[in-house]
Amino acid sequence: MGVLASCVAPVVVNPYPVSPLATGAGVRVAVVDSxxxxxxxxxxxxxxxxxxxxxGRPACAGHGTAVASSIVAVAPGVTIVAVRVSDGDPGxxxxxxxxxxxxxxxxxxxxxxxxxLVVGVxxxxxxxxxxxxxARGVVVVAAVGNDAGRPGMYPAAYPGVIGVGAVLTSGxxxxxxxAGPHTDLLAAGDAGTSFAAAFVSGTVALLxxxxxxxxxxxxxxxxxxxxxxxxxxxPARALAEGTxxxxxxxxxxxxxxxxxxxxxxRRRALWFAGAGAGLGVSAAVVGAALVRGRRRRWRxxx
Numbered sequence: 242m243g244v245l246a247s248c249v250a251p252v253v254v255n256p257y258p259v260s261p262l263a264t265g266a267g268v269r270v271a272v273v274d275s276x277x278x279x280x281x282x283x284x285x286x287x288x289x290x291x292x293x294x295x296x297g298r299p300a301c302a303g304h305g306t307a308v309a310s311s312i313v314a315v316a317p318g319v320t321i322v323a324v325r326v327s328d329g330d331p332g333x334x335x336x337x338x339x340x341x342x343x344x345x346x347x348x349x350x351x352x353x354x355x356x357x358l359v360v361g362v363x364x365x366x367x368x369x370x371x372x373x374x375x376a377r378g379v380v381v382v383a384a385v386g387n388d389a390g391r392p393g394m395y396p397a398a399y400p401g402v403i404g405v406g407a408v409l410t411s412g413x414x415x416x417x418x419x420a421g422p423h424t425d426l427l428a429a430g431d432a433g434t435s436f437a438a439a440f441v442s443g444t445v446a447l448l449x450x451x452x453x454x455x456x457x458x459x460x461x462x463x464x465x466x467x468x469x470x471x472x473x474x475x476p477a478r479a480l481a482e483g484t485x486x487x488x489x490x491x492x493x494x495x496x497x498x499x500x501x502x503x504x505x506x507r508r509r510a511l512w513f514a515g516a517g518a519g520l521g522v523s524a525a526v527v528g529a530a531l532v533r534g535r536r537r538r539w540r541x542x543x
Contacts, residue, residue: 255314256410256429257440262480265316265446271347271354272312273340274305277323281306284321287313291323292346294339301328307432308357308439315443315476318450322351327358341366344381344396348374352449355442356383357435359394367396375401380449380457382442384434385419392421403445403461406430407437408473426464428474444476451480 269289276295279288288309309321326343327336337360344367347354354374360367374381383397385404397404406418407430418424418434430437441464448460455463467478 254410254431255311255440257315257444257474257476259315259317260447260476260480263316263447263451264318265443265450266318267320268316268318268353268446268449269320269322269351270312270316270442270446271322271324271351272305272309273324273326273343273347273354273356274308274358275301275303275327276305276325277309277321278306279321279323281310283310283313287317287319288321288323290350291325292343293325294343295325295328298328304357304435308355308435311436311439312355312443312446315440316446319443319446322347337362337364338366340396341370344370345373348377348379351379353380353382353442353445355439356381356396357438359384359386360396361391361394363395363398368399371396371399371402375457378457380445380460382438382445384438385421385424387417387433387435389417389419392419393423394419398423401457401461403441403464405434405438405441407434425461425472426468426474427472440476441474444474444479447476447480 276293277284277288277291279285284306305323305325309323312321313319324343324347326339340356340358340360341364344354344356348370371381380403381396381401382403382405385392385397385406386394387407388394396402404423404425406420406424406427407415408418408427409415409431410429411431415430415434418427418430418437426441428437428440430440444464445460448455448463452463463479463482464474465472467475467482469475
């Protein structure tokens with residue numbers, strides 16, 4: 242099965258207010274996706290470096306641009322590193338190798354990697370690239386996919402990766418979002434788990450600025466421990482709480498070691514009531530990406 246990443250950029254609204262405690266300044270987040278249009282207003286000055294593993298193919302920046310915009314909406318001081326690995330063609334089997342190469346390259350150029358695409362098989366190249374990134378101290382965040390019947394999509398299913406599912410800001414369950422042992426957190430994702438993952442990556446960037454010594458495992462621990470009992474992301478609490486040892490006060494039945502009795506609770510993926518309104522990814526900005534996409538005949542994955 243090929244890599245799935247839509248080239249169509251939906252309108253995404255950020256429900257998480259910008260934190261006064263951190264902006265993500267000095268933190269580099271690699272967006273392993275379909276490319277990023279750095280000329281759009283909210284991304285100007287926020288995109289630096291990057292790599293294009295599809296040189297020669299038409300640009301398809303709609304999806305990756307919306308993902309990057311979502312990250313910047315949460316962490317306005319962050320630097321985006323665009324790693325283009327997909328043109329949105331679900332039949333492109335060679336794309337899996339590019340995903341692995343993109344992750345491995347990103348591990349040397351960013352401290353957070355956002356992967357808002359899914360691979361339907363446990364590919365050893367992708368597994369190795371993820372392990373390489375984690376060993377370098379890079380936090381890896383991945384969407385769990387938009388097919389509730391397939392909860393084991395990669396790279397979200399790999400150990401150490403923060404797998405992110407979606408919930409609706411209306412307070413309803415996201416019927417498309419898989420629930421299972423690989424969904425570590427839930428975040429607002431009316432337009433799909435791609436954007437739920439982006440909001441988590443933005444929050445991770447804030448944590449990396451505020452608590453630069455946290456390992457990837459401790460970053461995940463903090464996010465999980467400061468979430469509610471349905472694993473709803475709470476950026477404000479994740480940033481405002483003290484040391485990781487004190488975080489267990491909010492979840493007295495849980496520990497950061499996550500013994501056998503805690504694992505089922507850690508992995509639950511239920512519905513969540515959306516947070517209040519915050520900064521939005523403007524319809525005009527995303528609309529611009531759509532117009533450019535149509536002109537260049539980009540096509541969305543099915």
